[in-house]
Amino acid sequence: MKTKTVKPRAAAKPHRITKLWQLRLYVMDTTPKSQTALANLKQFCETHLKGIYRITVIDLLKQPQLAKGDQILAIPTVVRQLPKPVRTIIGNLSDIEHLLVGLDLRPAV
Amino acid sequence: MKNNGSKSSAKKKLLPKCPTGIQGLDEITSGGLPRGRPTLVCGGAGCGKTLLAAEFLVRGAVQFDEPGVLMAFEETEKELTANVASLGFDLEGLVRRKKIVVDYVHIERSEVQESGEYDLEGLFVRLGHAIDSIGAKRVVLDTLEVLFASLPNEAILRSELRRLFRWLKEKGVTAVITAERGRESLTRHGLEEYVSDCVILLDHRVNDQIATRHLRVVKYRGALHGTNEFPFLIGNDGISVLPITSLSLNHKVSGERIATGIPRLDAMLGGKGFFRGSSILLTGTPGTGKTIVSANFAQAAARRGERVLFFSFEESPDQIIRNMHSIGLRLEPLVKKGLLRFHSARPSLYGLEMHLATMFKEIATFNPQVVIIDPITSLMDSGTNSENKGMITRLIDHLKGGQITSLFTSLTQGGHALQQSEAAMSSLMDSWLLLQDFEGNGERNRVLYVLKARGMAHSNQIREFLISDRGIDLVDAYIGPSGVLTGSARAAQGALEKAAVLAGQQEAARLKREVERKRAAIERQISGLRSDYEGESAELRRIAEQVGTSTLMLTTERTASGILRQADAKVVVHARSRAKNGKENP
Structure with a gap:
C-alpha cells in the first residue's frame, strides 16, 4: 500500500516540474525599474523553477503594438504563457510572497 | 446667445475650440470642446456617456477630418461597433479606413497579482501607439474609472492618472474622458480633480415614470457657456441636445393658402384656408370633433396630392380609418396610395425626447407637406411644462423650417379655462381654432370658431358644427338677444x-x-x-x-x-x- 501511494506522488512531482514555464516580461526601455524587475524575476526562477523556465523580455518602446495582445497596462508586467491558465503579475517583483501566489506556486493565504 | 457668441469669438485666439458635430452641443458651448485639452463627461449609468464620446469621435473623423482613438475599458470593440451602429455610425468602416482606432483595455482583478512597484506606462504606450498610428487628434477614454476596480493600488493609479492627463495635453489631443457619477462628487473617484478644463454632466431623470435625459455644462474654463440643463435625445442619428435658445426665428414663409377640407371653414378664414407652413392649434373639450376636423384636413391635403403624416397618440390607424368612414371620409385609399401615413404610439411608451426623435425620423423619411399631431396634449403628459414647451418649439421650428403645415389638436379638460390651459402652446401657433360644446335643452351641440389667425382676415362668428354621415357642415348659429342658440333651440x-x-x-x-x-x-x-x-x-x-x-x-x-x-x-x-x-x- 505504502509503495503504491508513494509511487504516483513521486511520479506526479517530476511531471509537474518538467512542464516548461514560459514567462514574458514586459518592460519599457532599459530603465533601472525594468532592470530591477528582470533581475528579480531571474532570481525567483532560479530559486523556484530551476531549469524549466524561459523568459522573453519585450521592450514596449521598440514594439508598442505588442502591448495590446496581452492587455498590458502596467509596467513591468510578467505574463505566464505556460502552463495554462495565463497569469499576470504586475510590479517590479520585489514581493516574493505575492509572486508565488500569483504564479499558483502557493495558495493564497 | 448672440452676445456670447461674439465674446467667445474674441476669445478664440486664447481658447481654440474643437467642434463636436453633435447637434446642439456646439451651440451650448459656443463652438465645441476646448481643443487640445481633456473634457470630463460624467453621469450615471445609461445616460449616454459612451454614445456622446463615440459620436464626438465619429463626427470628428467624418466631418472634421480629425482621426480619433477610442480606448474602451468597459466594452469590447465588437460591442462598441454594434452599439454605435444603432446610431448609424459605421465604426468598423472607419476603423478599416484608419480614421479611428478602437482599443479595448481589459484587466481583471482576479487575474492580476501585484508584486512590488509599477506604473501605467503600458497604457501610455498603447495610447501613444494608437494616436501615432493614425495621427489622431481626438481621444476618448471610456470609462477610465474601471481601473480603480482592477488595480488595487490607488495611490499609484492616482499619480498615474494625473500624469496621463498632463501627457494628453502635451500630445495636443482633444480628449473626452467619461466617468460614473458619484454620490456626492461629480464622479465616483474624483476624476474632476484631474480634468478641470471642461466638465459636462449627463443626467437621466425619471419624472412620472418617464425618463428624460439632460445635459449640463458644469464647467468650461476660459469660455462662456450655457449653464442650463438641456434635454437631449439619443435618436437614430446620434445625440441631439435641444437648446431652445439656439432656435432661430427666420423661417421662410409662404403666401400660399391651403384649404381645410371644410368649405365653410375656409370661408371663415378669408375664403382660402390656412397659410402653407403655418402651425395650427385645434383645441376642444372631449368629443367636440377634433380628430374629425384633423381627418378632414388630412383628406383634403392628400386629395391635392400632398403627403400627410398623421401622428396619433390615442387611436390606432385602423380605428381612425373606421371611425372616419362613418362620417363619409374614406382614408384607406389615400393610405394605399402612399399619400397618407399614420404613426400611432402610446404617449407613455417612452419619454418626450424619444417621441420627438421618432417624429423627426418619421418626418425625415416620409417628407410630408402636412403633419397632424392628435393630440399634442397626451404627449405633453409625459414631460414637465418647460420640457413640453421646449419640445413643441423645437418641433414647430423643425416643421416650419421645412415649410410643413402642422395641425396640433389639444384636449382641454372640462372645467379648465380654455385659453389659460393652452397658454404655453398658443403663443407658438399661427392659427387657433376652438371647438366647444353648448349644453342646453337636454342636448349638447358643437360650435367652432376662429380664435386667432395670424396674417389673415377671419370671421369672428361662432358657427355650429354638425357631424353627419356625409361629413362636416358648418351652419350659422343663431345669435340674438337671447344668446347663442344651437341645435334644436336654434x-x-x-x-x-x-x-x-x-x-x-x-x-x-x-x-x-x-x-x-x-x-x-x-x-x-x-x-x-x-x-x-x-x-x-x-x-x-x-x-x-x-x-x-x-x-x-x-x-x-x-x-x-x-x-x-x-x-x-x-x-x-x-x-x-x-x-x-x-x-x-x-
Whole structure:
C-alpha cells in the first residue's frame, strides 16, 4: 500500500516540474525599474523553477503594438504563457510572497 | 446667445475650440470642446456617456477630418461597433479606413497579482501607439474609472492618472474622458480633480415614470457657456441636445393658402384656408370633433396630392380609418396610395425626447407637406411644462423650417379655462381654432370658431358644427338677444321666427283687403251721391224748363188776349214786367 501511494506522488512531482514555464516580461526601455524587475524575476526562477523556465523580455518602446495582445497596462508586467491558465503579475517583483501566489506556486493565504 | 457668441469669438485666439458635430452641443458651448485639452463627461449609468464620446469621435473623423482613438475599458470593440451602429455610425468602416482606432483595455482583478512597484506606462504606450498610428487628434477614454476596480493600488493609479492627463495635453489631443457619477462628487473617484478644463454632466431623470435625459455644462474654463440643463435625445442619428435658445426665428414663409377640407371653414378664414407652413392649434373639450376636423384636413391635403403624416397618440390607424368612414371620409385609399401615413404610439411608451426623435425620423423619411399631431396634449403628459414647451418649439421650428403645415389638436379638460390651459402652446401657433360644446335643452351641440389667425382676415362668428354621415357642415348659429342658440333651440327659434313672419304677412294681407273694401265702399258712396245729384239736377232742369214754358205760354196767352181785347201797348208792357217779378219771387 505504502509503495503504491508513494509511487504516483513521486511520479506526479517530476511531471509537474518538467512542464516548461514560459514567462514574458514586459518592460519599457532599459530603465533601472525594468532592470530591477528582470533581475528579480531571474532570481525567483532560479530559486523556484530551476531549469524549466524561459523568459522573453519585450521592450514596449521598440514594439508598442505588442502591448495590446496581452492587455498590458502596467509596467513591468510578467505574463505566464505556460502552463495554462495565463497569469499576470504586475510590479517590479520585489514581493516574493505575492509572486508565488500569483504564479499558483502557493495558495493564497 | 448672440452676445456670447461674439465674446467667445474674441476669445478664440486664447481658447481654440474643437467642434463636436453633435447637434446642439456646439451651440451650448459656443463652438465645441476646448481643443487640445481633456473634457470630463460624467453621469450615471445609461445616460449616454459612451454614445456622446463615440459620436464626438465619429463626427470628428467624418466631418472634421480629425482621426480619433477610442480606448474602451468597459466594452469590447465588437460591442462598441454594434452599439454605435444603432446610431448609424459605421465604426468598423472607419476603423478599416484608419480614421479611428478602437482599443479595448481589459484587466481583471482576479487575474492580476501585484508584486512590488509599477506604473501605467503600458497604457501610455498603447495610447501613444494608437494616436501615432493614425495621427489622431481626438481621444476618448471610456470609462477610465474601471481601473480603480482592477488595480488595487490607488495611490499609484492616482499619480498615474494625473500624469496621463498632463501627457494628453502635451500630445495636443482633444480628449473626452467619461466617468460614473458619484454620490456626492461629480464622479465616483474624483476624476474632476484631474480634468478641470471642461466638465459636462449627463443626467437621466425619471419624472412620472418617464425618463428624460439632460445635459449640463458644469464647467468650461476660459469660455462662456450655457449653464442650463438641456434635454437631449439619443435618436437614430446620434445625440441631439435641444437648446431652445439656439432656435432661430427666420423661417421662410409662404403666401400660399391651403384649404381645410371644410368649405365653410375656409370661408371663415378669408375664403382660402390656412397659410402653407403655418402651425395650427385645434383645441376642444372631449368629443367636440377634433380628430374629425384633423381627418378632414388630412383628406383634403392628400386629395391635392400632398403627403400627410398623421401622428396619433390615442387611436390606432385602423380605428381612425373606421371611425372616419362613418362620417363619409374614406382614408384607406389615400393610405394605399402612399399619400397618407399614420404613426400611432402610446404617449407613455417612452419619454418626450424619444417621441420627438421618432417624429423627426418619421418626418425625415416620409417628407410630408402636412403633419397632424392628435393630440399634442397626451404627449405633453409625459414631460414637465418647460420640457413640453421646449419640445413643441423645437418641433414647430423643425416643421416650419421645412415649410410643413402642422395641425396640433389639444384636449382641454372640462372645467379648465380654455385659453389659460393652452397658454404655453398658443403663443407658438399661427392659427387657433376652438371647438366647444353648448349644453342646453337636454342636448349638447358643437360650435367652432376662429380664435386667432395670424396674417389673415377671419370671421369672428361662432358657427355650429354638425357631424353627419356625409361629413362636416358648418351652419350659422343663431345669435340674438337671447344668446347663442344651437341645435334644436336654434331650430325652434327658426320656427318661431318663421311663424312671426307668416303672421305678419297675413296681417298685412288683411289690412290690404280692408283698405280695398273701404275704398270700394267710399267709391260706392261717391257713385250714389253722384246719381242723387244727377237726379236732382235733372229735376231742376225740368222745373226750369217748366217755368220757361209757362211764362212763354203766359206771354203768348196775354198777347193773344191783348190782341183779342185790343189793349193799348202801355198795359201790355206793364203786365209783362209784373209777370217777370212774380216769376222771380215765387
